[in-house]
Amino acid sequence: MMNMNSNLDFMELLRQRRSVRQFEPRPIEPDKVDLLEEAVLRSPSSRNLDPWAFVFVQDKTLLKALSEAKPHGAAFLKDAALGVVICGDESVSDVWIEDCSIASILTQCAAQSLGLGSCWIQIRRRQRPDGTPAEDYIRNVLQLPPHLHVESIIAVGYPARQPEPIPRSQLKDDRIRRDQWQNDAAKGE
Ligand SMILES: Cc1cc2nc3c(=O)[nH]c(=O)nc-3n(C[C@H](O)[C@H](O)[C@H](O)COP(=O)(O)O)c2cc1C
Numbered sequence: 001m002m003n004m005n006s007n008l009d010f011m012e013l014l015r016q017r018r019s020v021r022q023f024e025p026r027p028i029e030p031d032k033v034d035l036l037e038e039a040v041l042r043s044p045s046s047r048n049l050d051p052w053a054f055v056f057v058q059d060k061t062l063l064k065a066l067s068e069a070k071p072h073g074a075a076f077l078k079d080a081a082l083g084v085v086i087c088g089d090e091s092v093s094d095v096w097i098e099d100c101s102i103a104s105i106l107t108q109c110a111a112q113s114l115g116l117g118s119c120w121i122q123i124r125r126r127q128r129p130d131g132t133p134a135e136d137y138i139r140n141v142l143q144l145p146p147h148l149h150v151e152s153i154i155a156v157g158y159p160a161r162q163p164e165p166i167p168r169s170q171l172k173d174d175r176i177r178r179d180q181w182q183n184d185a186a187k188g189e
Pocket residue numbers: 017018019020021072073074119120121122123163
C-alpha cells in the first residue's frame with residue numbers, strides 16, 4: 001500500500017537539500033555507496049537507452065587530481081569522500097545531456113536521503129586555465145575511453161557545514177505562470 005506521507009517526505013528532502021561544499025573527513029559507509037549506485041542506475045533515460053556511465057571515485061589521490069579539473073568551483077572535491085563522475089555517450093543518444101542531468105540530480109537527492117551532502121561540479125563546456133577542456137583532463141586522470149563525455153562530477157560526503165533551507169517566501173514565484181503567460185499580470189512581463 002502506498003505510503004500517504006511519501007509526498008511530504010520528498011518535499012522535505014527538497015527543502016533541506018542545499019549544495020554542500022565543506023565535508024567532514026570521515027568516509028561514507030559501503031552500504032550507503034551501494035545505495036547511491038542503485039539510485040543512479042534507476043535514473044530514467046530517453047528511450048531507455050541508458051547512454052551513461054558512472055565512475056565512483058573514493059581514492060584520495062584521484063579526488064585531489066579531479067578537484068583541479070577546472071580553476072573555479074571544483075576545489076572542494078579534494079575534501080569529499082566520494083566523487084561520482086557522470087559520463088555520457090552521444091553516439092548512443094542525442095539527448096545524453098538530459099539523461100546525465102537527471103542522473104546527476106538523482107544522485108544529489110539520494111545522497112540527501114542518506115544524510116549526506118553533495119554539490120554538482122559542472123564539467124561539460126568547462127576549461128582548464130590553459131584553455132583545454134576539463135573533460136580531456138578528467139579522461140586522462142581516470143583513463144576514460146574516448147567515446148565518453150563528462151557532464152558533471154557530484155561531490156558527496158558528510159557535511160561539515162550545511163547551508164540553511166531557503167524559506168518558501170524567498171522562492172522566485174514570478175518564474176511560475178498559470179495556464180497562459182499573461183494571466184498573472186501582477187507577476188510582471
Ligand atoms: C548545472 C549545474 C552546474 C553547477 N556547477 C557547479 C560548479 O561547477 N561548482 C559549484 O560549486 N556549484 C555548482 N553548482 C551548484 C549551484 O551553484 C547551486 O545548486 C545553486 O547555487 C543553488 O544552491 P543550492 O544547491 O544550495 O540550492 C551547479 C549546479 C547546477 C544545477
